[in-house]
Amino acid sequence: GAGVSQSPRYKVAKRGQDVALRCDPISGHVSLFWYQQALGQGPEFLTYFQNEAQLDKSGLPSDRFFAERPEGSVSTLKIQRTQKEDSAVYLCASSSRPGGMDAGYTFGSGTRLTVV
Amino acid sequence: GQQVMQIPQYQHVQEGEDFTTYCNSSTTLSNIQWYKQRPGGHPVFLIQLVKSGEVKKQKRLTFQFGEAKKNSSLHITATQTTDVGTYFCAAQTGANNLFFGTGTRLTVIP
Numbered sequence: 001g002a003g004v005s006q007s008p009r010y011k012v013a014k015r016g017q018d019v020a021l022r023c024d025p026i027s028g029h030v031s032l033f034w035y036q037q038a039l040g041q042g043p044e045f046l047t048y049f050q051n052e053a054q055l056d057k058s059g060l061p062s063d064r065f066f067a068e069r070p071e072g073s074v075s076t077l078k079i080q081r082t083q084k085e086d087s088a089v090y091l092c093a094s095s096s097r098p099g100g101m102d103a104g105y106t107f108g109s110g111t112r113l114t115v116v
Numbered sequence: 117g118q119q120v121m122q123i124p125q126y127q128h129v130q131e132g133e134d135f136t137t138y139c140n141s142s143t144t145l146s147n148i149q150w151y152k153q154r155p156g157g158h159p160v161f162l163i164q165l166v167k168s169g170e171v172k173k174q175k176r177l178t179f180q181f182g183e184a185k186k187n188s189s190l191h192i193t194a195t196q197t198t199d200v201g202t203y204f205c206a207a208q209t210g211a212n213n214l215f216f217g218t219g220t221r222l223t224v225i226p
Contacts, residue, residue: 033213042204042216043159056213091158101208104149104161 002026004108006092012114013082021077021111023092031095032075033105034067038088046090049075050098082115089113120207122217130225135192137220139205146208148181148188153219154201162190195224 005024013019025032030051035043036059045059051072060067064083069075079086089112093105121140129135139148147166151159163172165181165188172179178191188205202221206214 035216042219045213045215048213059213093159100214102147102164102166104164105159105214106161107158109158 004092004094004106006090006108006111008111009109010112010114012116015084015115016081017115018078018080019082019113021079021090021092021113023075023077023108025073025075025092025094026096026106027073029094029096029106030072030098031100032069033093033095033100034075034077035091035093035107036061036088037091037110043091046077048099055099079113082113084115087113087115120205120215120217122205122220124220125218126221126223128223128225129195131197132194135195135199135222137190137203137205137222139188139190139207139217141186141207144185148185149206149208149214150179150188150190151204151206151216152201153204157201159204159216192222195222197224197226200224 007022032049034046036046037043047067048056049069052069064080066078089110091110092108095103095105097103123138147164149164150162152162153159163179168185169183170181176193180189192199202219204219205217
């Protein structure tokens with residue numbers, strides 16, 4: 001597609017529930033990033049994929065967070081046993097360059113997760 | 117880890133006034149990017165600066181990269197209500213991702 005598509009747009013989860021957030025990057029973009037943005041804050045890096053390889057997951061806050069991109073296109077961010085502190089907007093971005101170096105990122109509209 | 121600080125955190129200006137936000141890093145940066153995020157929206161890429169001392173312009177927006185590649189600024193001339201939003205700088209130090217600054221939230225009073 002023309003842009004980065006994320007779904008769902010909004011998700012309300014009960015504490016302890018598992019959630020899965022989907023990102024469909026721009027076709028052909030090798031790099032895919034997940035960011036977490038808390039209210040009033042800047043985006044915080046979670047993880048990076050180059051094609052299907054997860055090259056950096058240093059930003060994942062706990063082992064409850066898991067991301068995959070099995071065929072090098074669509075990616076899923078899964079959060080197990082959600083906690084209230086997981087409430088945030090989860091942004092996906094893609095880039096045509098490996099590592100996103102020297103290229104702007106194109107962000108999706110995000111998924112706003114609210115854990116109640 | 118990498119920290120990129122932005123000042124001011126908030127800025128209220130009268131429509132037609134100028135606006136500047138500053139971005140500072142303690143380490144030398146490979147490049148710096150600027151993004152705009154409208155209220156309720158997502159970050160949108162504005163520009164990238166790579167060279168020491170580089171200056172780029174986009175209509176009323178002027179972007180600068182410091183000589184030491186540790187700081188940057190965004191200046192908007194004669195603000196309009198369409199300029200409302202949060203402006204983020206984002207830095208790459210050679211790693212695989214961008215570190216976003218704390219952002220400056222701009223409010224333009226008509």
